[in-house]
Amino acid sequence: MATHLDLEEQEQLDAVKQFWKRNGNRVIWLLIAALLAYSSWTGWGLWQREQATQAGAMFDELDKAAQAADVDKVTRVFGDLQSRYPKTAFAQQGGLLAAKVQAEKGQVDAAQVTLNWVGANATENEYQTIARLRLAGLLLDGKKYDEALKQLDAATAAGFEALVADRRGDVLMAQGKADDAKASYTKAWQAMDAKIEYRRLIEAKLAALGAAPLTATLAADAAVNTGAVK
Numbered sequence: 001m002a003t004h005l006d007l008e009e010q011e012q013l014d015a016v017k018q019f020w021k022r023n024g025n026r027v028i029w030l031l032i033a034a035l036l037a038y039s040s041w042t043g044w045g046l047w048q049r050e051q052a053t054q055a056g057a058m059f060d061e062l063d064k065a066a067q068a069a070d071v072d073k074v075t076r077v078f079g080d081l082q083s084r085y086p087k088t089a090f091a092q093q094g095g096l097l098a099a100k101v102q103a104e105k106g107q108v109d110a111a112q113v114t115l116n117w118v119g120a121n122a123t124e125n126e127y128q129t130i131a132r133l134r135l136a137g138l139l140l141d142g143k144k145y146d147e148a149l150k151q152l153d154a155a156t157a158a159g160f161e162a163l164v165a166d167r168r169g170d171v172l173m174a175q176g177k178a179d180d181a182k183a184s185y186t187k188a189w190q191a192m193d194a195k196i197e198y199r200r201l202i203e204a205k206l207a208a209l210g211a212a213p214l215t216a217t218l219a220a221d222a223a224v225n226t227g228a229v230k
Contacts, residue, residue: 055085071105129157162192
């Protein structure tokens with residue numbers, strides 16, 4: 001019995017040796033590849049956390065400069081954040097904040113450059129859309145109407161439809177296209193939640209164009225109350 005078991009063990013050992021002889025190198029390379037992949041994944045995660053931490057610290061510095069209205073420091077810090085950590089959310093948020101300070105301090109050209117960068121490089125469509133909406137406002141102020149409309153065409157994040165349509169109406173009005181502006185304002189009013197206070201401003205714009213959206217509803221209600229409508 002013992003001899004029989006010994007022979008079976010020897011056969012198994014020989015089979016393992018043969019397998020290893022045929023496939024040993026392949027197995028070793030697969031193990032190396034797996035280890036490298038795991039090491040890269042953990043290293044990438046660590047690198048991302050370090051990037052986020054460092055970018056966050058830089059954004060805090062930018063925020064403090066913004067609160068102090070130090071536009072030169074804001075621009076300088078954002079430049080560092082933009083070049084060193086361009087793919088982080090902090091860089092995108094920092095760009096929006098920097099552009100706000102630049103515009104408030106009269107550095108409109110710098111603000112436009114900053115917003116252009118966020119609109120073109122932000123990894124999230126929401127940040128891109130916010131940047132393009134703000135840039136369209138600056139272009140509108142500068143009477144660059146066609147450029148403003150191009151920015152609005154590219155502002156496509158879900159949930160911003162009403163704001164985009166409202167800003168488009170502003171540009172069209174500035175171009176003297178009252179009918180087109182009315183249509184855009186109507187679209188904005190319809191898309192915006194009735195609970196949002198800003199909707200009343202859109203109503204005022206429509207009213208100024210003789211197209212107050214509540215007129216028909218109020219007339220119908222009045223007719224019901226007087227018995228004209230059964």
